[in-house]
Structures are given as structure tokens and as C-alpha cells.
Amino acid sequence: MLLEHLKSEIYQDLQAAAIQAREEGKLAFEELPLFTLEKPREKVHGDLAANIALVLARPAKTAPRKIAQIILEYFPTGSNRVARHEIAGPGFINLFLDPSWVYAVLPEVEEMDDRYGCSSIENSEKVQVEFVSANPTGLLHMGNARGAALGDTLANVLAAAGHEVTREFYVNDAGSQIETFGRSLEARYLQLLGQDVPFPEDGYPGEDLIDSMRGLISKAGDKYLQVAPRLRREILVKYALQEKLEQMKRDLADFRVHYDIWFSEQTLHDSGAIEAVLKELQQKGYLYEKDGAIWFRSTLFGDDKDEVLVRSSGVPTYFAADIAYHKNKFQREFNRVINIWGADHHGHIPRMKGAVDALGYDSDRLQVIIMQLVRLFRGGEPVRMSKRSGEYVTLRELIDEVGTDAARYFFVNRSADSHLDFDLDLAREQTSDNPVYYVQYAHARICSILRQAGDLTPAQEIDCSVLQDPAEVSLLEGIAELPGEIKYAAASLEPHRLTHYVYNLANLFHGFYTTCHVLNAEPGLREARLALINACRITLRNTLKIIGVSAPERM
RNA sequence: GUCCCAGUAGCUCAGUUGGAUAGAGCAACGGACUUCUAAUCCGUAGGCCGGGGGUUCGAAUCCCUCCUGGGACGCCA
Structure with a gap:
């Protein structure tokens, strides 16, 4: 949130600077194009980098580095926690924030708790x-x-x-497939009662229909043998449909x-x-x-x-x-x-x-x-599936075999338009190969420390600026990124960003864990680190919640 | 034949409203546990971003073309 605020303010300041420059005749362009203000891949490129000068190069008919220079003349220094800025590469404006900004995230996460990561946007739809x-x-x-x-x-x-x-x-629950459903059910019903009737050529061959009719017979016996076929099919459909829907609701509920x-x-x-x-x-x-x-x-x-x-x-x-x-x-x-x-x-x-x-x-x-479609692999071999023959792995079997946590994580971890190879063996493995455990383990580790730590001091009352280790600062930055990640994922309709984010956050935590000890740290630092991991716990948990994966306190 | 999706490290995939030196996991190799959970961490190695052309300050990303894999082209849903 804080990071988002900062970003949007800096973005606006850059816009304003460009427009001011134009008004004073230093730059010529018709409309200011959209530009990006992002965390650069390389740390040496600052905390935020803007390509405003590059996108203005063509409309302003000026060399990008020159434009950057002009814009910076109108860019307010010292405000918005921008400690310094530089022009780099082909004309990027790199901004270095006052390092203190990250510390403000801790009280915020603590205060928002369940809601951390959530936004209330103006144009809510x-x-x-x-x-x-x-x-x-x-x-x-x-x-x-x-x-x-x-x-x-x-x-x-x-x-x-x-x-x-x-x-x-x-x-x-209407239309021709219900018609077919009815004929399929009827055939199964009659077959179970000993009649030698053919199964419809276009019928649904799944075992589940037989089970359904077997259940009906055990409850109601053969009393529908005497009923006119049309009415009989209606009754069978009504029965089976309700059963199927209840089953779907159950299975989906178990899938959260x-x-x-x-x-x-x-x-x-x-x-x-x-x-x-x-x-x-x-x-x-x-x-x-x-x-x-x-x-x-x-x-x-x-x-x-x-x-x-x-x-x-x-x-x-x-x-x-x-x-x-x-x-x-x-x-x-x-x-x-x-x-x-x-x-x-x-x-x-x-x-x-x-x-x-x-x-x-x-x-x-x-x-x-x-x-795109899902291909299942077991033992390195593709699992053959055919809906027509009724041979396919069901959601129920998936939940029983690999569990909801792993299954949801695996599905969400890939972008929708990529063909998904689902490795059942890997998803079932409870090892480090399996990313879902990696993330859950980070959460469990934090909970373990917090259990031993006793009462927490509210982040508000702590001097968090003692967190100076690179591992600590990286973790703080990672925590601060969640609201932006969620916004981005929502705007682009790309939920897979969230699994990538949460994996990265877990990675930052594990790195911190190895470098920085919490419980036996000196007074002051200990409290700050506890606040840090507590914020990390909240962030991991909230993100996993969105993905639909549990956040266990012990593993 | 037409349309859609994909082709990026040995494998599975990120990265594509054009940006700086193309990333992660797994697999391989080498290290790190007297201390909060080693389900962990650190390091090394690994790439004509399917091929070819183009657009421009700049292309994995945009355009054209070709190749490969998957899918869709019904008075089915």
C-alpha cells in the first residue's frame, strides 16, 4: 500500500515535471504517453526506474538522455522519499528511495492483518x-x-x-445432453434389473451412472419398471442430477x-x-x-x-x-x-x-x-484419458491422491494459456522438489519461532530501522510488494503471478532465516526481527489464502 | 484448408501494453548444520529465446514467412 502510494505519487510528479517542461518550452510533445515506473531487475539501478524519457524520445524528437535531464530539472527532489536520482543507460531515470520507507510497512501489515494486500480502489466494479x-x-x-x-x-x-x-x-440441466443422460440412466437401470437392453451408442459410459442407478434401486427397488419410459427417464434424471450436483458441490467444497x-x-x-x-x-x-x-x-x-x-x-x-x-x-x-x-x-x-x-x-x-488443456503424467508417462470412454482422472481422485493444497498450487502456478503437464508423482511428493511445501514450510518455521518468542511488541513501538542486514531489507521489500502484486494480477487476470510472488517471498524468508537469528538477537534487534517475521507470516498466509492453499503452523 | 494456443537452460516453466547484462525450480557438480524446523541456505555450470526476414535508438516481446506440437472448425455442449 505504502509502496503503491509512493509509486503513484512519484509517477504523477514525473508526469507533472514533463508537462511543466513543455509549458516552459523545453520539451515539445502532444500527449504524454504512458510510461512504466518499476522496480528494476538490477539493484544498482535503484529502487524504481522510469522509462518516461525513452517513450518521449519520438514524440519530442529529442535524445532520451537529454529529455531525462530536462524532466529532472522540474522533478522535486527531497520529496516523496526520493533520496537521489540518476540518468542511466539509454535514458532511464533511476530513483533511489530514502531507505527508511520500507520500515513503515511493518506497522501497516500488523494493523491490516487479514486485510493486508487488499485494496479499496476508486473504480471498484x-x-x-x-x-x-x-x-x-x-x-x-x-x-x-x-x-x-x-x-x-x-x-x-x-x-x-x-x-x-x-x-x-x-x-x-437442460438440452440434449440431459436427454442423452436420461437414456443412459434408463439403460443402466434396466440392465441392473436384469434386462438385456443395449446401451445407447451416444450414451455416457461412466461407471458413475451405474453407481447412481444402483443407489436408486437400493432405495426404491424396481418400482419404475412399470412406469412409462418417458416419465421414467424424467424421474431417473431428476434423481441422478440432484445426486450429481450434490457430489460436485461436495468435491468442489473439498477443493475449497x-x-x-x-x-x-x-x-x-x-x-x-x-x-x-x-x-x-x-x-x-x-x-x-x-x-x-x-x-x-x-x-x-x-x-x-x-x-x-x-x-x-x-x-x-x-x-x-x-x-x-x-x-x-x-x-x-x-x-x-x-x-x-x-x-x-x-x-x-x-x-x-x-x-x-x-x-x-x-x-x-x-x-x-x-x-489450455491438462496432460497428466504418472511415472513419467502420460495418463491416457478419454471422456468418451469414461476413463479419466476425476477431481475427487486428484484430491485424494495429491491433496487440495498441492493441486491448487500446481494449477495456479501456470499461466492459463500454457498447456499444463501435471506431474502427479511430483505433486504428491513431500520434498523440496515440491514448491508448495517450500512455501508452507516458511510459514511453519515462522510460527515455530513465534511460539517460542512469547508476547510480541507492537511494531508501532519498535525502532525498525535496526533492520539493516541485506536479507532483512530484501524481506521487507518483498513484504511491501504484495498489494501491488495483487493489483497487477487482478488487472491482467493472471493469478499465476501470486504463486510466483509467494514462492519468492518464501525464498527471501529462508535466506533471512539462515543469515539472521531472531530469538537470541540482542534486545531491540530481537523485537524488530520478531515484528519482521510476524509481518512475513501475515503476508505468506494472506497470499496462500488467495491461492486457496492452507498455511500450516507446524509441519 | 482456416482460426486459436504454445515453442526460452538437459526437464518443467516465468519473463511479451518494446527497455539496461534473458530468470526460477528440478536435474548435475561443489560447499554450509554446537544455536529459532536442513522440507533450508550459499556457490559453480548450463542459452543462435524454433528458423529466416523486417520495423527502430533498442526485439524473447511488434509485423511477415516458414517449421514443429496441441486444440477448434456440428441443426454437440
Whole structure:
């Protein structure tokens, strides 16, 4: 927070300096371009480096180093904790902060505690994150697991960055797959009761359907044998669907994913919302009839072909329901709607955005994160999976085998658009190879020291400037970076930044731990180090919480 | 064939709204435990950033092209 404040003030000072220089005729440019003010990779380049002179070079038609010099003439020295500055390399402005700034982070972390890292931003938005939304006709697989970890973490990140977040699961409890589901269940039901009936060719072959029907038979016996097939399928679907949903909720809860809303597709059919949205598109002239079906002119919005909304049979497609669903989202006044989809849905984006535009909403308010597929490895070999054959590793099995902590960390640790090779053996290993333990261990180590330390002195009452060792200063700086990291991760929709951040912070702590002893340090220094590790504990814990990984006090 | 994603150290991956000497983990090699948890730390080595062209003060990052891997192209969802 402090660091963020400093940065934004310095940024503004640089802007002001450039504009002042222009007013006095020293620089000529039309509009000040955006520039970066970042912590440079190399320590010798200062605490913050600005490339303002470089980006101004072209518009101002002046050599970057010359521009930097001019800007610095108008840059207030001594304020905002800038101790000194220099022009370096091709024209960077390197700023060296008064070293005292880092110490202010300790009381702040202590005071904010659970809230440290969180911001309350001025332009807070109402954001919806829809993720997983798996078909309830089967079990949750690895792709769903990745979506769950990513979606939930992203929602946490957005919330921490000050947005109002709703997590939503769209339940596909209508349409043709439910039809197929019903026929599959019926076949299993009859087969279990000794009838020699064929299993539908396009049916869902998973064992879980058999289990489900076995459960039904043990409760209700064979009484549905006498019921008319159509009604029978309805009953079986209703039973199995509820069971499946409960199971999904249970498994996701064990994965520490909790939704605000489970939105039923069926309600869109029942309420007439789909009909209404079709009518609206019709009136706006975006629909036409061909081959007995009703089509949406998605090509008007940049799609490569038009899309069927109502089949020639009169039954609306999934896409029609999805349009109604998205209209519903915008009617609920979300400023932004974020969907996390698997890579196999990427072709769906242009038409979905097209439909949103057609309905009169700005399609930029719909953001789709495409995540690439997951490949599982066990014993160095890829695990063969096929949803069609019903052979795949489920979320439940993943939780049982590697645990929620490791699984979530691994999923979040990779950017969404990278193909993920998930090494089950590595995730299960409780060794230093496994980054999640590395981070948790740092937290446990701190807790161990704090247990032995007795009461803490409030950071406010301590002279923290005794923390002069490079390991101490680096750790302080690392702690100070969390609010900025969260903002960045939220703005770029990249939760994987958080695992990288927390790993780095753990690394800084372990380095500190080796160099600096806490409990037997001299009076004064001891209290300051205790305050430091306590702040580090809070920072580690809060970040792990966002990722959805536990912060154990003992290991 | 068209579109999307990826190609960076032996392996898994960061880094891409263009910035300074391209990073981390693992694996390899060499060190560090009388003291708060060695599930740790320090060091060494490891690279035509897939190839080729271009844009400019500057390209892993942007553009073009080619190669390789994965995915999508249905009145499925």
C-alpha cells in the first residue's frame, strides 16, 4: 500500500515535471504517453526506474538522455522519499528511495492483518466470474479442476483488489445432453434389473451412472419398471442430477471452491427467457430462417460463420440458452462478466461476443479466459484419458491422491494459456522438489519461532530501522510488494503471478532465516526481527489464502 | 484448408501494453548444520529465446514467412 502510494505519487510528479517542461518550452510533445515506473531487475539501478524519457524520445524528437535531464530539472527532489536520482543507460531515470520507507510497512501489515494486500480502489466494479460449469452428467475431470483452481483464485484476487465479486456455476440441466443422460440412466437401470437392453451408442459410459442407478434401486427397488419410459427417464434424471450436483458441490467444497450462485439453465427455458431473447434478436434483424432452422448472423460481428439458434426440430440450441444466460448476467448489472473456458471452446468466443453486442451491451464487458488443456503424467508417462470412454482422472481422485493444497498450487502456478503437464508423482511428493511445501514450510518455521518468542511488541513501538542486514531489507521489500502484486494480477487476470510472488517471498524468508537469528538477537534487534517475521507470516498466509492453499503452523 | 494456443537452460516453466547484462525450480557438480524446523541456505555450470526476414535508438516481446506440437472448425455442449 505504502509502496503503491509512493509509486503513484512519484509517477504523477514525473508526469507533472514533463508537462511543466513543455509549458516552459523545453520539451515539445502532444500527449504524454504512458510510461512504466518499476522496480528494476538490477539493484544498482535503484529502487524504481522510469522509462518516461525513452517513450518521449519520438514524440519530442529529442535524445532520451537529454529529455531525462530536462524532466529532472522540474522533478522535486527531497520529496516523496526520493533520496537521489540518476540518468542511466539509454535514458532511464533511476530513483533511489530514502531507505527508511520500507520500515513503515511493518506497522501497516500488523494493523491490516487479514486485510493486508487488499485494496479499496476508486473504480471498484461489480464482477462476475463464471467457471467450471461442467455438465452434471458426469464427474469433474482435470480440466474442470484447473478451471476451478484458476477461477476461484482469480475471484479471490479480484475481490482483494477491491472489486465486488460473484462466483457462479452455470448448471447445464437442460438440452440434449440431459436427454442423452436420461437414456443412459434408463439403460443402466434396466440392465441392473436384469434386462438385456443395449446401451445407447451416444450414451455416457461412466461407471458413475451405474453407481447412481444402483443407489436408486437400493432405495426404491424396481418400482419404475412399470412406469412409462418417458416419465421414467424424467424421474431417473431428476434423481441422478440432484445426486450429481450434490457430489460436485461436495468435491468442489473439498477443493475449497464455494459458489455464490448455481444458475440453472432449465430456468431460462421455463421462464421464457430464451424465447424472449430470440424475439429481441428477431426484432433487431439479426435472425433469419434457412433449412427450417433459425440462424443468428454472427458473421455481422466478425464470426466466420452464422450459427443455429433454433433447430429445424424447434428445439433451441445450447447457444440460444447461453445468449439468454448472458443477457441475464448483464441485467444483473455486472460491470464485467468473466468466463473461464477450456481451449476447446475458443471458437465460441466471437459468436458469444457478437450476441452480446447484438443485445446492445458492450462486448468488452465480457472477458473470456481460455485455458489450455491438462496432460497428466504418472511415472513419467502420460495418463491416457478419454471422456468418451469414461476413463479419466476425476477431481475427487486428484484430491485424494495429491491433496487440495498441492493441486491448487500446481494449477495456479501456470499461466492459463500454457498447456499444463501435471506431474502427479511430483505433486504428491513431500520434498523440496515440491514448491508448495517450500512455501508452507516458511510459514511453519515462522510460527515455530513465534511460539517460542512469547508476547510480541507492537511494531508501532519498535525502532525498525535496526533492520539493516541485506536479507532483512530484501524481506521487507518483498513484504511491501504484495498489494501491488495483487493489483497487477487482478488487472491482467493472471493469478499465476501470486504463486510466483509467494514462492519468492518464501525464498527471501529462508535466506533471512539462515543469515539472521531472531530469538537470541540482542534486545531491540530481537523485537524488530520478531515484528519482521510476524509481518512475513501475515503476508505468506494472506497470499496462500488467495491461492486457496492452507498455511500450516507446524509441519 | 482456416482460426486459436504454445515453442526460452538437459526437464518443467516465468519473463511479451518494446527497455539496461534473458530468470526460477528440478536435474548435475561443489560447499554450509554446537544455536529459532536442513522440507533450508550459499556457490559453480548450463542459452543462435524454433528458423529466416523486417520495423527502430533498442526485439524473447511488434509485423511477415516458414517449421514443429496441441486444440477448434456440428441443426454437440
